Amino acid sequence: MAGTELTARFEFQLPFLPSGDYSISPAIAEGTQEAHIQHHWLHDAMIVRVHAASACMGLIGVPMKRVSLRQAADRKS
Secondary structure (H helix, E strand, O other): OOOOOOEEEEEEEOOOOOOOEEOOOOEEEEEOOOOOOEEOOOOOEEEEEEEOOOOOOOOOOEEEEEEEEEEOOOOOO
């Protein structure tokens, strides 16, 4: 519903990454991978700097631990 405030929380363990800077850009979309509408996109919301790592190349995946979504309590004016 328009005007409804939602809070999303994502928990995951980052894979081993080669040294460097990485950014996380969360987005909210509706639809499928092939046909969707972007409702909101936050470009470079978080920057992660890896200083030393044992990974030498490539990424395999990010295993999700938990994803949750909750609606904020109604605010009366």
